[in-house]
Amino acid sequence: MATNLSAAPQPQLTVPQFKESVLKHLHSTLGTYEEKASQQAWNQAIAAAINEFVYDGVSRTRKTHAGKGTRAVHYLSLEFLMGRLMSNNLQNLGLYEIADAAMTDLGQSLSDILEEEPDMALGNGGLGRLAACFIDSMATLSLPAIGYGIHYEHGLFRQEFYKGRQVERPDEWREFGSSWEICRPESQQTVKLYGYVETVYEQGQSRKVWRPSRTLRAIPWDIPIVGYGGQNVNILRLWESRADKFFDWDVFNSGGYLDAYAESVQAETVSKVLYPNDETEAGKELRLIQQYFFSAASIADVMRRYKSAHGNDLSKFAELNAMQLNDTHPAIAIPELMRILVDEEGFTWHDAWTMTRATFAYTNHTLLPEALERWPLKLIEKVLPRHMEIIFEINSRFLQDEVEAKWPGDDAVKRKLSIIEEGSAQMVRMGNLSAVGSHTVNGVAQIHSELVKKDLFPELNALWPTKFTNVTNGITPRRWMKACNPRLSSLIEKHVDADWPRYLEKLSGLKALADDAAFQKDYMAVKQANKEDFVKVIRELTGIEVSADAIFDVQIKRLHEYKRQHLNLLHIMALYRRLLIDPNYDLHPRVFIFGAKAAPGYRLAKEIIFAINKVAEKINNDVRINNKLKVVFLPNYRVSLAEKLIPASDVSEQISLAGKEASGTGNMKLALNGAITIGTMDGANIEIAEEAGTDNVVIFGMEVDDVEALLAKGYQPADYYRSNDELKAVLDWLDGDFFTPGEPGLLSEVKRNLIESDSFMVLADFEAYSEAQKKIDTLYRDKKAWARAAIMNTASLAKFNSDRSIQDYAENIWHIKAVPAKS
Numbered sequence: 086m087a088t089n090l091s092a093a094p095q096p097q098l099t100v101p102q103f104k105e106s107v108l109k110h111l112h113s114t115l116g117t118y119e120e121k122a123s124q125q126a127w128n129q130a131i132a133a134a135i136n137e138f139v140y141d142g143v144s145r146t147r148k149t150h151a152g153k154g155t156r157a158v159h160y161l162s163l164e165f166l167m168g169r170l171m172s173n174n175l176q177n178l179g180l181y182e183i184a185d186a187a188m189t190d191l192g193q194s195l196s197d198i199l200e201e202e203p204d205m206a207l208g209n210g211g212l213g214r215l216a217a218c219f220i221d222s223m224a225t226l227s228l229p230a231i232g233y234g235i236h237y238e239h240g241l242f243r244q245e246f247y248k249g250r251q252v253e254r255p256d257e258w259r260e261f262g263s264s265w266e267i268c269r270p271e272s273q274q275t276v277k278l279y280g281y282v283e284t285v286y287e288q289g290q291s292r293k294v295w296r297p298s299r300t301l302r303a304i305p306w307d308i309p310i311v312g313y314g315g316q317n318v319n320i321l322r323l324w325e326s327r328a329d330k331f332f333d334w335d336v337f338n339s340g341g342y343l344d345a346y347a348e349s350v351q352a353e354t355v356s357k358v359l360y361p362n363d364e365t366e367a368g369k370e371l372r373l374i375q376q377y378f379f380s381a382a383s384i385a386d387v388m389r390r391y392k393s394a395h396g397n398d399l400s401k402f403a404e405l406n407a408m409q410l411n412d413t414h415p416a417i418a419i420p421e422l423m424r425i426l427v428d429e430e431g432f433t434w435h436d437a438w439t440m441t442r443a444t445f446a447y448t449n450h451t452l453l454p455e456a457l458e459r460w461p462l463k464l465i466e467k468v469l470p471r472h473m474e475i476i477f478e479i480n481s482r483f484l485q486d487e488v489e490a491k492w493p494g495d496d497a498v499k500r501k502l503s504i505i506e507e508g509s510a511q512m513v514r515m516g517n518l519s520a521v522g523s524h525t526v527n528g529v530a531q532i533h534s535e536l537v538k539k540d541l542f543p544e545l546n547a548l549w550p551t552k553f554t555n556v557t558n559g560i561t562p563r564r565w566m567k568a569c570n571p572r573l574s575s576l577i578e579k580h581v582d583a584d585w586p587r588y589l590e591k592l593s594g595l596k597a598l599a600d601d602a603a604f605q606k607d608y609m610a611v612k613q614a615n616k617e618d619f620v621k622v623i624r625e626l627t628g629i630e631v632s633a634d635a636i637f638d639v640q641i642k643r644l645h646e647y648k649r650q651h652l653n654l655l656h657i658m659a660l661y662r663r664l665l666i667d668p669n670y671d672l673h674p675r676v677f678i679f680g681a682k683a684a685p686g687y688r689l690a691k692e693i694i695f696a697i698n699k700v701a702e703k704i705n706n707d708v709r710i711n712n713k714l715k716v717v718f719l720p721n722y723r724v725s726l727a728e729k730l731i732p733a734s735d736v737s738e739q740i741s742l743a744g745k746e747a748s749g750t751g752n753m754k755l756a757l758n759g760a761i762t763i764g765t766m767d768g769a770n771i772e773i774a775e776e777a778g779t780d781n782v783v784i785f786g787m788e789v790d791d792v793e794a795l796l797a798k799g800y801q802p803a804d805y806y807r808s809n810d811e812l813k814a815v816l817d818w819l820d821g822d823f824f825t826p827g828e829p830g831l832l833s834e835v836k837r838n839l840i841e842s843d844s845f846m847v848l849a850d851f852e853a854y855s856e857a858q859k860k861i862d863t864l865y866r867d868k869k870a871w872a873r874a875a876i877m878n879t880a881s882l883a884k885f886n887s888d889r890s891i892q893d894y895a896e897n898i899w900h901i902k903a904v905p906a907k908s
């Protein structure tokens with residue numbers, strides 16, 4: 086039974102006090118009153134009431150850190166996929182129940198008001214959401230930490246379907262401002278671009294000076310990040326770009342009214358929109374400028390803070406500042422720090438390089454070749470001429486001093502390790518730059534970190550065997566259990582200590598109840614209630630009717646061939662076909678639920694969305710199959726929708742080709758909420774199986790070695806097509822007009838791709854997947870066995886608490902310690 090109640094955040098307000106605060110803000114901050122206020126106004130008034138605590142926390146945390154010689158970490162990420170903040174902030178401050186009761190007293194529904202908040206979708210997928218979970222954990226662990234990113238005007242596009250096809254609409258997350266951000270004009274920075282480099286001779290010494298031809302202003306917007314318990318409130322600092330001179334008065338006065346705006350419009354495009362590609366390198370000038378803009382503004386900010394605390398003596402800079410590169414997107418920060426130290430602060434190259442390497446660490450999130458960033462040398466030379474010189478210098482010293490010493494005279498290895506890739510157009514390899522300029526490189530799950538060493542950087546690993554390490558990803562249990570699954574959280578609280586959202590290992594206490602009939606009943610009743618809620622969401626969003634008694638089988642992630650949503654689709658078609666052939670085919674009713682956005686330029690991904698929508702339309706309207714099968718593609722999948730769906734999920738689809746999914750984090754969220762994983766031995770699935778027990782997950786398909794062997798032998802997808810009648814039949818189905826009446830061939834591209842190339846070996850894994858799905862069906866019918874497996878998942882996932890990931894980074898990579906803010 087629960088004992089340690091004091092460990093949960095303690096509310097610092099009573100219900101009447103909270104009510105009073107909300108009303109005060111409704112009247113004097115929003116200028117409205119109870120009878121007239123819109124839901125949005127109520128939302129803003131609650132946010133203002135919450136912010137009274139939050140801002141106090143920001144000040145306390147700042148004062149605690151100010152001027153102290155404590156090492157801090159700076160998490161540089163082009164993406165932070167925050168979702169909504171209100172419910173999370175209320176939970177972390179221990180105010181949720183108070184606010185709920187206060188709003189009920191005021192005749193309002195808190196849960197409806199929460200729906201008013203737009204998602205802060207400043208990220209594409211896993212990498213961006215990981216950054217959001219990590220800053221939650223850094224604040225919760227009282228670590229001196231700051232997140233740095235871009236204040237995009239438009240986040241990831243809103244997805245609509247038109248006749249089954251994805252249409253992208255602009256995201257307007259701050260059309261009417263955002264309640265959480267604070268503009269800090271006093272901390273703005275200037276960022277230089279373009280121009281040329283001059284060599285200046287002074288007192289017999291030469292010095293490089295960059296003469297930029299354009300400058301941008303970087304304006305910081307701070308989002309407070311409330312740690313669980315509310316003790317520390319850290320900051321996410323997002324940079325907005327503006328023209329250096331907002332308005333050219335000379336042009337204006339001479340009659341060029343519109344021209345006067347031109348420069349500001351151009352400058353503002355830098356933070357205008359998030360690039361919607363995940364796992365493909367964009368290669369565009371504006372993207373490079375985005376990367377440099379936020380890296381340079383962030384480093385300047387770190388410098389400013391250091392100097393205001395320690396003066397101009399930078400000798401302790403590296404000792405006091407850690408910087409984490411979230412993938413290679415901020416890698417240009419490495420030559421930027423070198424430029425500041427050498428050109429502006431007068432350090433020798435050797436000392437500057439020692440400091441730079443001691444400062445940076447790099448996280449790799451992918452092995453896919455198309456995702457590894459390479460910039461045309463000519464482009465970097467044009468936009469950042471001094472940085473290109475510095476990269477040349479870093480490279481030549483690295484090749485001459487370190488590579489030559491290890492492999493004397495070996496030009497092949499030099500060519501492979503060079504930061505500059507030779508070819509008809511020379512390219513700068515940002516992965517190599519990041520690895521060379523960092524003291525530590527980590528992958529995001531055990532298998533992935535091994536592959537980083539073995540396949541991506543084998544020589545660098547031989548050169549620096551201690552540089553490469555693993556930090557398995559994690560998720561914050563505050564958002565991904567306590568806030569999103571209140572029913573399960575209250576059930577859990579009846580049986581384990583109340584501080585489980587902080588110490589997730591406490592859930593292991595539930596293992597003893599995994600076979601307890603009464604607990605199983607309560608646990609499955611929670612799942613059923615969550616599913617019933619979600620039935621309504623499906624109806625509202627798609628008009629599709631589904632039963633909460635069916636298995637909710639869920640695949641939610643970006644649409645990508647390597648994630649193999651089309652493997653799921655082929656299996657759905659096979660089930661449908663079996664039901665048509667034999668209406669008595671024994672199948673527990675199943676609802677397949679998809680949520681996925683495709684990069685706007687990714688043709689095949691969009692064809693797969695179209696195919697799933699068309700197959701869904703046919704199946705959902707076919708009375709012959711007696712509602713045994715439904716397919717739902719939820720439009721506009723995003724964090725706030727995931728928060729509703731994950732608690733209602735039974736089956737978690739994690740079916741990437743082995744070796745391709747670096748980690749996955751949706752797999753952790755679903756398993757924690759009691760979904761059974763059907764998955765390959767890939768990414769963190771392997772560790773989930775280890776923790777939850779192999780009996781409590783369904784693993785299938787080729788492993789990394791099998792994939793390599795098949796590739797070496799020569800993969801012939803058409804062989805699988807020819808030798809499996811069912812597979813052949815469903816693929817051939819795509820050619821006709823069965824799913825696209827009157828328009829045969831609309832889905833042929835998916836079939837053609839699978840038979841002719843199938844880069845991610847969908848056909849090779851089809852049979853094993855189909856068998857694994859039978860195991861899911863059988864297991865689900867055994868109510869006790871299913872409940873047991875689900876409970877074991879919830880009880881065993883402590884390893885995937887992002888607090889543990891951050892503790893690993895803090896101890897092994899950043900070497901920083903907690904500094905709890907004084908009350």
Ligand code: BZD
Nearest residue numbers: 209211212363364450746747748749750
């Ligand atoms: O990062 C993802 C990986 O695919 C997942 O396996 C992993 O769990 C998460 C977190 O480590 N990678 C991305 O999400 N990558 C991107 O979103 C991205 C965005 C822009 C450019 C390149 C990649």
